[in-house]
Amino acid sequence: MQHILVIGIGAGDPDHLTLQAAKALARTDVFFILDKNEERQDMIRLRRRILTEHGRPGHRVVGVPDAERDRTTPAYTAAVDDWRHRRADLVEQLIAEHLGPDETGAFLVWGDPSLYDSVIAVVDEVLARGDTTFGYEVVPGISSVSALAARHRTTLTRVGRPLQITTGRRLAEGLPEGVDDVVVMLDGQAAFAGIDPDGVEILYGAYLGTPDEILVAGPLAETAPRIRELRDRARDRKGWIMDTYLLRRSTS
Known part of the structure; x- marks a missing residue:
């Protein structure tokens, strides 16, 4: 056969x-x-x-x-x-x-x-x-999700808490209710920049595993402008962007 x-x-x-x-x-x-x-x-x-x-x-x-x-x-x-x-x-x-x-x-x-x-x-x-x-x-x-977590030396989940994987198109509607850890893929429009950044951390990766890899982590309110700048410059240079990121709400 x-x-x-x-x-x-x-x-x-x-x-x-x-x-x-x-x-x-x-x-x-x-x-x-x-x-x-x-x-x-x-x-x-x-x-x-x-x-x-x-x-x-x-x-x-x-x-x-x-x-x-x-x-x-x-x-x-x-x-x-x-x-x-x-x-x-x-x-x-x-x-x-x-x-x-x-x-x-x-x-x-x-x-x-x-x-x-x-x-x-x-x-x-x-x-x-x-x-x-x-x-x-x-x-x-x-996957890029596994590579992202490894490069940021973190786990995707926290004890007793769910993880959701979604797309940039869905994130544009806002962070999902009841989930504090959200992995975002297929985001062509930098949807992270449009959500309420209060108490949210981002762990960002683009071109993961390649010589052009970009890694940024920190409070979303502080890092979103930098990520957008790096992202736009890289896309202008290469003609495309392939990125994945983890959004994490503070639970304290």
Whole structure:
């Protein structure tokens, strides 16, 4: 039977690759790449390095342009559903045309496949259609959330208190009630600058695990302007930003 691997490859440091992921790479015949128009050259170079160092001799790489997603519509959920359906079309076509009998194919996922990534849902949809049959497994990776906590030498949770992971789009509505520790991802608009900073600390990281890494920590009221300045300068220089942060309310 054909087999598919969904492999987490870490947040940006090539040493984030786990032993399990390295072994999965070494048994893959063909790597499927959904190329994104906005994908950055340094991330492409890192992916190539990982495949060169850990891929088996003779492995193949097949790439196709990723499906476009409407990021302007207010119908966010419907837009994501439509995007995933069209991604499933691409994945089904890749497997049918490029994966031979008894071969193993793999999709590489930045960070961890279980955290704000659609590949697992897309693979499940392809299987649910019933036209393609294959086995598949997920190999976890080191997420930007884990990397953030490690770089700031902290834990994400405090004793007896919940942790919530959310997006910048949802944070723009305000800090959630009843939760004092909130990890924010996918924040394209610096939503942290729009919330009440009273009693809130931020632990911020951008380009985690890369030579361009930015780390800032401190009271939100004092550090938000500095973070915005560093963030804007870095995005102007690189053309993109990839950041994650922890907001922590004081409980004293």
